[in-house]
Amino acid sequence: MSTIPACPQCGMENTYPDGSQFVCADCGHEWSALAAVSSEDNAARIVRDANGNLLSDGDAVVLVKDLKVKGSSTTLKQGTKIKSIRIVDGDHEVDCKMDGGSFMLKACYLKKA
Ligand SMILES: [Zn+2]
Known part of the structure; x- marks a missing residue:
């Protein structure tokens, strides 16, 4: 800053x-x-999905495996579609909003829809 x-x-x-x-x-x-x-x-920032496709803000993606959400009993199911992602800094590059709330995901567990 x-x-x-x-x-x-x-x-x-x-x-x-x-x-x-x-x-x-x-x-x-x-x-x-x-x-x-x-x-x-x-x-x-260049973020790629499980297939090596570039991801960018507003992309729709699908989970390629079940993901346990840290610190909760929620599991995000494989095949879940996420409408509009946001690329962010950090270890988990993808920020998204779903029914259960807001989640930070790793791009390697997603593929472009
Ligand atoms: Zn000015």
């Missing part, structure tokens, strides 16, 4: 943080600091 990105609107570097946002002093554009950080990470 040491560098502040240039304004995505006008490209000027005269920007400053304001809470969880950045503000551009030149054009007045405001944008979310969190979104800026995660979209940069996504650009650099």
Whole structure:
């Protein structure tokens, strides 16, 4: 968090943080600091499914094996379809929302639907 990105609107570097946002002093554009950080990470991050296909935000995937959810008695069944995934940082690269809640999954247990 040491560098502040240039304004995505006008490209000027005269920007400053304001809470969880950045503000551009030149054009007045405001944008979310969190979104800026995660979209940069996504650009650099390459996540592949069990078949080696690239996964990206919004992809639909299917579980290729039963997965026990850590810290709960829930098991996500093989063949479960997940509509819209989100690629995130960390050991479990895929963030998704299902009926049972929000889960972090490993891309190697998924395949693109
Ligand atoms: Zn600007």
